[in-house]
Amino acid sequence: MKILKRVLLLLISVVLILIVYNYPKLNIIAGYSAKNMNSSVFLAGRTLQFTDSTDNHFSPINLASDLVDVDTKSASSSVFGLLTRTAIYREGLGSVLITDDFDTSVEVRVPKRTKPDNLTAFPLGNAEQKDSVLTDVNYNKLNKTVGNLFTNHTQTRAVVVIHKNQIIAEKYAKGFTKNARILGWSMTKSIMSTVFGILQTQGKINVFDKAPITEWQNDDRKNITINNLLQMNSGLAWDENYNEISDVTKMLFLEKDMTKIQAKKQFAGKPNETWSYSSGTTNLLSGILRNIFKTHQEYLDYWYTQLIDKIGMNSMVIETDMAGNYVGSSYAWATPRDWAKFGLLYLNNGNWNGEQLFDASWVDYVTTPTNGSNGTYGAQFWLNANGQFPDVPKNMFYADGYQGQFVFVFPDQDLVVVRMGLSHIDINAFLKGVLESIK
The missing domain is CATH 3.40.710.10 (DD-peptidase/beta-lactamase superfamily)
Structure with a gap:
């Protein structure tokens, strides 16, 4: 029984040492995942599932677990439940990874934008080009x-x-x-x-x-x-x-x-x-x-x-x-x-x-x-x-x-x-x- 207790104590000590040593890295991992998830969902219009399986699906970022709150336009990510980071979306400014003391109630300035020209053909506008074939191109x-x-x-x-x-x-x-x-x-x-x-x-x-x-x-x-x-x-x-x-x-x-x-x-x-x-x-x-x-x-x-x-x-x-x-x-x-x-x-x-x-x-x-x-x-x-x-x-x-x-x-x-x-x-x-x- 004493040997078992010593083994368990040793394992717990090793786990604690690993957590302490890697804790700062968890901050980076969770931060990357939360920021990327929030931008992908609220700025690029993709889904949590798609982003988790593609953009955030590489080591060590895939260690993070992500949650999205559509009502608050926020995304949170945690690694093994040990540390959680949050990113929020603000129209006109995109997503920002925030700290716990960030005041989300403060009104922020946003850039003034002009309306897109959807009538003029690309590239001067956003409408489709007229069909044409260039003779110097091997299509x-x-x-x-x-x-x-x-x-x-x-x-x-x-x-x-x-x-x-x-x-x-x-x-x-x-x-x-x-x-x-x-x-x-x-x-x-x-x-x-x-x-x-x-x-x-x-x-x-x-x-x-x-x-x-x-x-x-x-x-x-x-x-x-x-x-x-x-x-x-x-x-x-x-x-x-x-x-x-x-x-x-x-x-x-x-x-x-x-x-x-x-x-x-x-x-x-x-x-x-x-x-x-x-x-x-x-x-x-x-x-x-x-x-x-x-x-x-x-x-x-x-x-x-x-x-x-x-x-x-x-x-x-x-x-x-x-x-x-x-x-x-x-x-x-x-x-x-x-x-x-x-x-x-x-x-x-x-x-x-x-x-x-x-x-x-x-x-x-x-x-x-x-x-x-x-x-x-x-x-x-x-x-x-x-x-x-x-x-x-x-x-x-x-x-x-x-x-x-x-x-x-x-x-x-x-x-x-x-x-x-x-x-x-x-x-x-x-x-x-x-x-x-x-x-």
């Missing part, structure tokens, strides 16, 4: 290339291919349509960068100025420029590790104000000499954007009036953190067609239906390789300047998000390609097939 080869992505292991949800302003291929997985909002994850970074480009063109900011961060003014960090931040070349320390408790997971799932965590970091290198991918840097830039405007309402409106709704990305919603900052690193949702419109804006060098939203030189700026990135990164855009995709033109550039969200822009081929899904793909092979379909 059989193109459709086969696109179709190859829709297998069980690729988990592709949508592909849209646009050539000469015409949709030449479009395909969706079961359960998805052209009206389905899909999370772009880090493609949001490219949206945020573009807001800077518009402000730069309007003369409201100079990206080569020193970053206006108060706590940096008494040390060497005062020399960091906005340009360094846009190029992720500030030299500041940052841990972008999604598999552990790291800077990025703490920011996304624990912080009330996501714009501040990167600002607290010290140097791990030197500005313009140490490229390091950092979602914290992008959210710091979102905070800089907010401080440019006199009011919070102006900050909320500007992204939509000057960019998103301006080019008819009416489905897009960029979610905010608890402090009301746009989570520029990660949380833009839109239909694949609207993501394609974003690519078209860059294909047309910032011109949309005769209006120059940002100067053509901004395209040159964001596609100039950052020091230390080996030709793979510009200013919140990814590049092929080093030929990492050998069968793809080196001047192709793209927005890139977690789990294989892509908007590829081909300046010389008058081509935009969007792919969205839940897993990565062989980018070179896919794009090679698309390019070979165009004579």
